[in-house]
Every structure is written in C-alpha cells, then in structure tokens.
Amino acid sequence: MTPPERFYVTTAIAYANSRPGLHTLYEVVGADAIARWHRMVGDETRFLTGTDEHSVNIAQQAAAEGRSPRAFVDDQVALFTSAEEALLIAPDRFIRTTDPDHVLAAQEMVRRAYANGDIYPGTYEGWYCPNEGFRNASDVQETSRGTICPNHPDVPLQWLSERNWFFRLSAYQERLERHYADHPDFVQPAYRRNEMLGFIRGGLEDFSISRAGADWGIPFPIAENGETAQREDGSWDPEAGTIYVWYDALINYITGAGFPTDPDAFARWWPADLHVIGKDIARFHTIYWPAMLWSAGLEAPRRVWVHGFLLAAGGEKMSKSRGNLIDPDSVVAAFGADGARYVALREVPFDRDADVSWDSFVRRYNADLANDFGNLVNRTVSMAGRYLAGARPAPAPVDESALGAAWPGVVTRYRERIEACLLHEALAVLWDFVGAANKLVDAAQPWVLAKAAKAGDGEAERRLASVLGDLVEACRLIGLAVAPFMPGTAPRVLAQLDHAYAYAADGNDGPPLLNELRWGAHAAEPGTLSAPLPLFPRLEAEDAPTAG
C-alpha cells in the first residue's frame, strides 16, 4: 500500500462587502468538486475557502449603517456560509481574515520579509477620495473641473502622499522567470501563464503593503524605526498603520495550512497543490504571492488555476449595478443544489468565460439531467422492477458487454479531465456514456425480450437480465462517478439500485473511489430495486424567478 497522497486546494477568499452572486460561488463549487474527487479517491484532502474582511471600504460601509466593522462582516460572512451550505460546499475550514491565527500569520510574514530585507519604508502617492481612500489612476476621471472620483463626482479628490511600507518585488524578477521556466504548469491554463510571464518580463515594481490611515485591518507589526510596533500592554501602536491588502488576503492560504502556530500541520499541507482563482487576481497569485513566500523562506504553491467568468447575455459582466446577477438561492430553489452545481460547472468551461442565462441553465438541466441521466435511471429501475420483479440483475462481464468494455476508458478520461481542472470536459465525458446507455436501451429493446421471455424463450430471458444488469451497473457507475459534482444525487441513485453509498457527506471515509468504479465491482451481491423515484423533475422556462 502506498501512503495516501495529500491534496491541499484553496479558493480565493471572497470580499465580504456584498451578498454573494452565483459568479462568485462558481469558483467555490468547482474547487469543492475537485476536493471531493480527491477525498473520494482516498487522498488526504484539505479544502480551504473563506472571506476577506479588512478594508477601508468595509469599515465605511459598516459606519454608514451605524455598526461596528466586526458586526457588519459577521453578518456578511453568514450570507456566504449559508449560500455555500445550500450548494453543499464542504470546506475543511472556512477561513476569515479576522480569525486570530490569521492575524498572527500575516504579522509573521511581514516580520520575515523585514528580516530578509525585502520591505522598506517609502512614500505612496496617489489620488485620494475622502470617501473611498486611494484610487487608481485608471479609476479616476479627468474632467473640465479637474480629476474626480466617478463614484463621488462632487467630492474633490486630493493628491496625497503617505508614508508606508513597500515590498521589494523588483528583487524577484529573475527568480520568478526561472520558476516559470522550471515549472511549466505553475500557472494554468497556458494562455494565462503567458500573460503573467509577459508581465514579469516587462519589469516588476515594488508594491505597498501598509496603510497609515486605515484602522480596520491587521496591525502592522513593525514601527518605522524597525522595532516592534507592539506596546508593553500588548496593544499595537496605531502609528505603525495596518497591513494592506495582499499581505493580509493572500496569507490566508498558509494560515489555513497551520502557519505559523502548527508547524507539523504546515509541513504536511504546504505547499498547496492547487489555488483556484479568478482571472482578475491572477497577477497577485502568480507573481506577488510566490515572491512573498520566498521572502519568508517558504515554497510557492504547486499550481494556480485561473478560471473564467460567468457573464450575462451578450458577454456583459455580472454586477449588482447592472442588475444582471444570478441569485444562487433561486438557482438552488429551481434546480436543487446538485442541479445548480451541475449546470454551473457544465455550462461554463472552467478555463474560460461563458455567457449564461436562466434559459441556458434550464436547457442544460432538462437535456442532461432530466432527459438523459434522470430518465435513464428511471427507465432502468422501472424495467427491472417490471420485468424482473425487482431482483437486481448482475452486469455481464466486461468483455461480454459493450458498456462494460467502454467504461474503463470513460473513467480514465474523466479522471484526466478533473485533474487537469477541465471540469466541463469531465462531465461531457461522463455524459457520452449516459448517451451510450440510453442507446443500448433502444437497441436491445428489453420490452421485446420480456415478452419473449414470458412466452418461454430462455435465451431472451437470459439476454433480458444481462441487458438490464448492464444498465443498472451503468447507473451505479455514473451516479457514483458524478458524486464530486452532485454529492446529493449519488446516494439517491445508489439507493434506488440497492447499493450502499459508503461516503460521508463531504466525500471522506469511503472506499477508494477507483475501486468502486470498476465495472461489476459489486456484481456478486444480491439486491432489490425499489420503485423508481425521479431524480430531476423537468423544468419549464417559465419556472424562472421574477427578475430582481
């Protein structure tokens, strides 16, 4: 027995400033499916997701509601965790950047960068909006009245400079280029890697990692004179400011692995096997982050997967202001948790953007789940019950069954696609097999065999049991294989087939999935099929929620 592989997968942490949309949860659903796959095949798996809760913006939103930042984010986070529960997302830890161990981790990373000579006090300059803080050059507008903030056109912008700390990213250009060369799969898909490499080759500037004015953040642990910013009573000197954005948010991945308080756990889980992120933050994960880790004497993550976005009709970005968000709760209400997971991961290629709409989801749900797979299970269970009095027929041996012969190749391709993060292709591979099973029903015509068998045709009777055995086995295999994507459906399929589903709700604690996915793995065991129970009721387009 080889020891189990360990697999550590993370998502980006969500900015806790508004309620989650499906386009935000999409990434978490994808990572959850990947994590479940690894748990089920027997890898020691850790899946981390969570929320990013510090920022001037959040402090101001809280203040606008007359609440403390902490109370505000607590409520925001509850929106995320409940939406994720509804989608059957099962992280091993839901991390919050306000968690005490994360505060320690971020401060320790700053200290290490300082000890390594990679951070230095400098001056940050830029347009400052009194309502929003510093704004990018690309976020402000030049008008006849001068430079204004588009969100607050009546509030004059100020050109401010501020003392804060900088990270010496420029020192890591060569090492980054070498790392990309030595680890061609570090950033995927390949076109994202090329973009990042182009950025690196264009030259790297240092970036600021502290803010003087903001107090809703992790206290910066070092004073400008290089001494600790912690005072004798344990409090932090506000003069030192707070840690800014990336030296807070990115650190969550190592906090979640045990850094720095649990060295044993950290040694086991770091470096992460996979960061799943959106294209908007690729640069920070594939350039800033490795450099920050190296500065602290830590390894870069093994792989960063940059997924695409869900776009509204016509390729428009989804946003609250455009009012074209898809509300995850309505999707779950209409399609079920598994249906929602399936349509999102099947409709949107995991390596690029796609337009989605309620209609496209309904079409996909009806075609793939209600008509193809759901109906396959339904007709199979129904026929076995009707023609064989419910006794579960055994599948034919692999070499005597067309489905059995095709199956091993399906598993191989399915596994390859999942491990390559091509989740939509993985599902397509499985659904090819669903199609093959449906074709078999029509080719073999069990109802004709049943009539002949009833009339005393022994060969027809044998053939009937064999065909239905193959179909039952196909349903078992498909239902089980798709469990990482549809964890609620798998047990329901197997239950109708009177097969045990031996995995915990998060996919742990079961037998190695690849053993279970052998054709005929339970062929010798007797069973009794129950009455068919529709898995995915067909939907009509008018089942769409009222817009809003």
Place this chain on the structure above:
RNA sequence: GGCGGAGUAGCUCAGUGGUAGAGCAGGGGACUCAUAAGCCCUUGGUCGGUGGUUCAAAUCCGCCCUCCGCUACCA
C-alpha cells in the same frame, strides 16, 4: 501603442493539407421501458475578407476587417 488569442451551422464550440463535424435549438419518423423523456433520420455553413504557396487550404504564408485577453497597488 506593445504582447497574445479568436473569427466554422440559429447558439456554444471541435476540427493544423486530402470530398465540412458535435451538442443544444428547429423539422420528420418508428417505437413505448421512461420525467410527452429516449432512439433513428433530417433542415442548416461561399469555414471573417482578400491575395498567394500547393495536384489539393478551415488547415500554411502575406495583407485587411472585427472581437477578446494581458498591459501594476479595488478586492
């Protein structure tokens, strides 16, 4: 502007030199186990434009048009 990618059936896309493909959507048919689902057949494309290389180009080369991604401190 620079670097990169894409333009193929109504929609989403596969197809890197040899008589144009899939899924969905549309049309027709035979069947009936089933969630009026499934199965079979089928409509539909001067493969962005143009010039060239070649016996032969969606596929290679030139030019043009259109669209998209990246091009630094919002998470």
